[in-house]
Amino acid sequence: MNDWVRAKVVGKHQWAEGLYSVQFDAPIADFVAGQYIKVGLDIEGERIGRPYSLVNPPQSRPLEIYFNEVPEGPLTPPLSALNPGDEVWLTATASGIFTLETVAPAETLWMLATGTGLGVYLSMLRTPDPWERFKRVILVHGVRLSADLAYAETLNDIANQHGERFTYLPAVSRENCSGTLGGRITDLLTDGQLETRVGVSIEPATSHVMLCGNSAMIKDAKAILEARGLIRHRRQAPGHYSTEGYH
Numbered sequence: 001m002n003d004w005v006r007a008k009v010v011g012k013h014q015w016a017e018g019l020y021s022v023q024f025d026a027p028i029a030d031f032v033a034g035q036y037i038k039v040g041l042d043i044e045g046e047r048i049g050r051p052y053s054l055v056n057p058p059q060s061r062p063l064e065i066y067f068n069e070v071p072e073g074p075l076t077p078p079l080s081a082l083n084p085g086d087e088v089w090l091t092a093t094a095s096g097i098f099t100l101e102t103v104a105p106a107e108t109l110w111m112l113a114t115g116t117g118l119g120v121y122l123s124m125l126r127t128p129d130p131w132e133r134f135k136r137v138i139l140v141h142g143v144r145l146s147a148d149l150a151y152a153e154t155l156n157d158i159a160n161q162h163g164e165r166f167t168y169l170p171a172v173s174r175e176n177c178s179g180t181l182g183g184r185i186t187d188l189l190t191d192g193q194l195e196t197r198v199g200v201s202i203e204p205a206t207s208h209v210m211l212c213g214n215s216a217m218i219k220d221a222k223a224i225l226e227a228r229g230l231i232r233h234r235r236q237a238p239g240h241y242s243t244e245g246y247h
């Protein structure tokens with residue numbers, strides 16, 4: 001059983017309209033980068049809880065989540081109205097297997113995210129794990145609008161720390177934006193633009209691909225990767241790609 005613990009909101013940042021990060025202080029158990037906690041609010045006498053990936057690396061506090069408001073959703077409108085000093089509930093123990101723990105070392109780690117799926121990688125990238133297991137790490141962030149390209153400062157710090165071993169590729173699908181790729185991640189995979197841009201190809205022998213965010217993107221990307229010989233990674237049967245669908 002996963003108990004609820006009280007958490008205090010200690011920070012909040014709005015990146016764009018409807019797009020937020022919120023920080024908490026709470027006594028949760030140790031976690032592994034890539035795991036999620038549930039965040040809960042008591043609304044009209046009922047506890048509404050939803051899973052959120054932790055953005056902070058395991059060794060640092062405060063705890064942080066990154067989310068977008070779903071106007072018709074029960075949790076995200078009140079969640080985005082929280083301010084420092086307010087209280088929420090968090091599950092005491094993080095869950096999830098979208099981690100690097102069982103992934104075999106390889107040449108290249110591809111981290112593909114849509115929307116708030118970026119957050120989970122910001123936790124992993126600030127641990128030694130990806131850098132001990134892979135020679136290169138390529139993070140691709142697919143968003144609708146350039147205003148949704150959050151966490152520039154954190155990404156800059158990671159780039160400064162890891163130099164040429166790290167490549168960040170933003171992709172914007174609904175407007176032209178200089179310095180970014182244009183279109184969906186799946187289209188950029190199909191036409192080879194992603195690989196051409198970094199000069200590295202995605203192959204079963206050399207690559208592990210992580211997919212996080214929109215489930216339709218994951219479904220489409222999975223078909224593209226499987227057609228190229230990559231198989232799903234499982235704890236008991238190691239493969240070449242791992243997934244975490246948010247919606």
Ligand SMILES: Cc1cc2nc3c(=O)[nH]c(=O)nc-3n(C[C@H](O)[C@H](O)[C@H](O)COP(=O)(O)OP(=O)(O)OC[C@H]3O[C@@H](n4cnc5c(N)ncnc54)[C@H](O)[C@@H]3O)c2cc1C
Nearest residue numbers: 036050051052053066067068070073074075076116246247
């Ligand atoms: C393992 C896991 C980890 C997750 N981590 C994150 C995270 O780090 N950040 C994050 O923003 N969300 C994350 N989610 C989604 C999150 O749990 C909520 O579903 C979401 O924040 C909406 O909550 P809600 O109560 O307002 O609406 P819900 O009742 O959860 O959903 C209402 C409707 O909106 C859809 N929906 C859910 N999320 C979105 C979205 N982002 N955009 C558009 N439609 C959506 C649902 O499919 C449903 O149809 C995660 C989900 C899972 C399963």
Ligand SMILES: NC(=O)c1ccc[n+]([C@@H]2O[C@H](COP(=O)([O-])OP(=O)(O)OC[C@H]3O[C@@H](n4cnc5c(N)ncnc54)[C@H](OP(=O)(O)O)[C@@H]3O)[C@@H](O)[C@H]2O)c1
Nearest residue numbers: 017018019068114115142143144148173184186214216217
């Ligand atoms: N995340 C945010 O930054 C944000 C901020 C405020 C409000 N919201 C609201 O939250 C909802 C979800 O936003 P989101 O940005 O997370 O949306 P999203 O629909 O997941 O879009 C994020 C990126 O994924 C792409 N995508 C969607 N389906 C795909 C597929 N099958 N294959 C490949 N790529 C795919 C989108 O391309 P296309 O543009 O081609 O669909 C876009 O580039 C929306 O209602 C949005 O208005 C989001």
